[in-house]
Amino acid sequence: MIEGKQPFNADAAKKVLMTFGETSDKGKGLWPDTSKGGDHSSLPAIWENRADFDAKLAKFSAESKAAAAKITDLDSLKAQMAEIGKNCGGCHNTYRKKAS
Numbered sequence: 001m002i003e004g005k006q007p008f009n010a011d012a013a014k015k016v017l018m019t020f021g022e023t024s025d026k027g028k029g030l031w032p033d034t035s036k037g038g039d040h041s042s043l044p045a046i047w048e049n050r051a052d053f054d055a056k057l058a059k060f061s062a063e064s065k066a067a068a069a070k071i072t073d074l075d076s077l078k079a080q081m082a083e084i085g086k087n088c089g090g091c092h093n094t095y096r097k098k099a100s
């Protein structure tokens, strides 16, 4: 939508953001203690800084849901996605293995 490949659709845009929010809510259960050091792209830092990681997940969830409520047109979608996007890199830099 943002790239103009499909027409703006407020309902579809909100759905994506609500999915970000709901997935983050579930995320707490997706990194159990037993997964530390397994075959995935999550760094051990997640388990070593659990409170910070959970806080980042909660912040991402809350901001995604708040953004969904603010989307009315393509410009507001772009503005909200730019805000939400700040969460992605912030968490990946610390907790996700770089693609090799």
Ligand code: HEC
Pocket: 020, 040, 041, 042, 043, 053, 056, 057, 060, 084, 085, 087, 088, 089, 091, 092, 095, 096, 097
């Ligand atoms: C709270 C931390 C956090 C936030 C916020 C976050 N991510 Fe991630 N993301 C991760 C971690 C950790 C992984 C690595 C998961 C693994 O494979 O073990 C990951 C993996 C991914 C992957 C690869 C998934 C796969 O199947 O291999 C994509 C794509 C991705 N993130 C996109 C995003 C986008 C886009 C955003 C923002 C809209 C975002 N992430 C926000 C922590 C986060």
